[in-house]
Amino acid sequence: MTTSANGNFVRKPFIAGNWKMNMDHVQGITLLQKLAWTLSDAKHDYNRVEVAVFPPFTDLRGVQTLVQGDELDVVYGGQDLSQFDSGAYTGDISGQFLNKLGCSYVLVGHSERRTIHNESDEVLNAKVKAAFRHEVTPVLCVGEGLEIRQAGTHVEHTLAQLRAGVDGLTAEQAAELVVAYEPVWAIGTGEVAGPEDAQEMCAAIRAELAVLFDDAVAAKTRLLYGGSVKANNAAAIMAESDVDGLLVGGASLDPAEFANIVRFESHLVTD
Ligand SMILES: O=C[C@H](O)COP(=O)(O)O
Numbered sequence: 001m002t003t004s005a006n007g008n009f010v011r012k013p014f015i016a017g018n019w020k021m022n023m024d025h026v027q028g029i030t031l032l033q034k035l036a037w038t039l040s041d042a043k044h045d046y047n048r049v050e051v052a053v054f055p056p057f058t059d060l061r062g063v064q065t066l067v068q069g070d071e072l073d074v075v076y077g078g079q080d081l082s083q084f085d086s087g088a089y090t091g092d093i094s095g096q097f098l099n100k101l102g103c104s105y106v107l108v109g110h111s112e113r114r115t116i117h118n119e120s121d122e123v124l125n126a127k128v129k130a131a132f133r134h135e136v137t138p139v140l141c142v143g144e145g146l147e148i149r150q151a152g153t154h155v156e157h158t159l160a161q162l163r164a165g166v167d168g169l170t171a172e173q174a175a176e177l178v179v180a181y182e183p184v185w186a187i188g189t190g191e192v193a194g195p196e197d198a199q200e201m202c203a204a205i206r207a208e209l210a211v212l213f214d215d216a217v218a219a220k221t222r223l224l225y226g227g228s229v230k231a232n233n234a235a236a237i238m239a240e241s242d243v244d245g246l247l248v249g250g251a252s253l254d255p256a257e258f259a260n261i262v263r264f265e266s267h268l269v270t271d
Pocket of ligand 1: 018110182186187188189226227228229247248249250251
């Protein structure tokens with residue numbers, strides 16, 4: 001993350017927990033309550049570091065009720081949305097429904113959607129646009145698999161996904177967008193891309209946004225890293241200048257561990 005002379009962050013850090021297909025609606029409420037209590041005890045400043053959770057769809061109404069009832073500062077979002085607004089699309093969820101549930105964000109093109117559900121760049125671009133249509137901020141996920149990493153074409157591959165995902169967006173939308181770099185080989189495997197790998201890709205994504213839009217957009221778009229993030233590696237990754245946040249999977253299911261990731265600043269090594 002980049003800080004200005006007064007110590008404030010240039011872009012507000014964004015720490016997000018993707019629960020994936022874990023936590024039914026009862027378990028989800030308990031997890032969120034424990035997270036909120038832990039952060040409250042630690043006097044977490046939500047104005048300084050934004051905290052988001054991405055529960056399964058079936059948990060969202062309960063999460064909304066808890067967030068509203070207890071006036072929590074945690075924001076939340078869906079793990080996917082339809083590229084369509086309504087109609088005969090069995091099993092799909094409209095961005096309008098997410099908006100109505102108070103979702104601030106929605107994941108688009110998570111690697112598990114790209115691989116297991118074969119979602120194409122074209123469909124993902126339509127989903128990004130659908131999210132904006134319904135005033136839900138998309139978190140566009142990009143990243144390479146192991147073979148591409150080993151072939152050394154990971155930057156080119158990931159930038160191609162980025163270009164396809166943001167095609168047709170306005171500069172204003174691109175500045176609001178969040179992009180998550182997730183090397184697929186580092187997801188849920190315990191393999192962590194090093195902070196320098198996260199920085200290499202985030203810098204490349206930012207440079208590409210400057211080409212596709214302009215420098216002002218590139219300076220505003222928040223870029224996340226995701227892949228086996230834990231409390232013990234979060235601070236080092238967040239210390240990289242172009243990394244503005246973390247998309248956390250497994251470790252977000254443990255409220256104490258996730259709260260420690262959110263509080264990465266307390267683990268920063270100072271000279
Ligand atoms: O959405 C989160 C990423 O897929 C990372 O998952 P992970 O932290 O379990 O590796």
